[in-house]
Amino acid sequence: ALQMGDFIYGVIEGMAVSNVGRASSVTAPKGTAQSDVIKRALMEAHIGSGEVDYVEAHGTGTPLGDKVEAESLAEVYGSGSSTRPLQVASTKSNFGHLDSAAGLLGVARVLSQLLFAEIAPALHCDKPLSVFKQQGPGRPLRIPAERVPWTQSSAKRRIASISSFGLNGTNCHLI
Secondary structure (H helix, E strand, C coil): CCCCCCCCCCCCCCEEEEECCCCCCCCCCCHHHHHHHHHHHHHHHCCCHHHCCEEECCCCCCHHHHHHHHHHHHHHHCCCCCCCCEEEECCHHHHCCCHHHHHHHHHHHHHHHHHHCEECCCCCCCCCCHHHHCCCCCCCEECCCCCEECCCCCCCCCCEEEEEECCCCEEEEEC
16 A cells, blocks of 8 residues: 555554354353453554553443443553543444444444544443443543544554454454
8 A cells, every 4th residue: 555655544453353152142242252352452463551542342232232341441441551531432323233344334433533533422322331430540431422632642643443242252353
């Protein structure tokens, strides 16, 4: 792309995929598996959890699935040395769940936000999960209610991750 002079919207620095077997239900992913895949993606990218500015969550809108995902994000990203809030949202609040295309839409949202240096608000999120309200010490997780300017972090670049999980126990995380 560089040799051709093409514009580069973003670069995937690291990714991890795992499968821990079918979950007990569609809305009950395995939290430890999600935490593990996030840690592996960060290691592959050689990026610390505190360097990530934004997470495009899988965010199905189900009380159990979103709680498990948010707790996994808080475990990994909340333990980082950064004190600035980690912005967390999901494009599903705008478009609904697009089944197998959901991850691709998340990638498109992240690339758009990188291009415009702005984190878009999460729509239709009137009642955030308790994990967003009752956080202990460490890095806070925030659901953006309005546009947030996305300034470059101390690493001199904006870094996002994308979280996804599937029906058959597959977890994926991109940095």
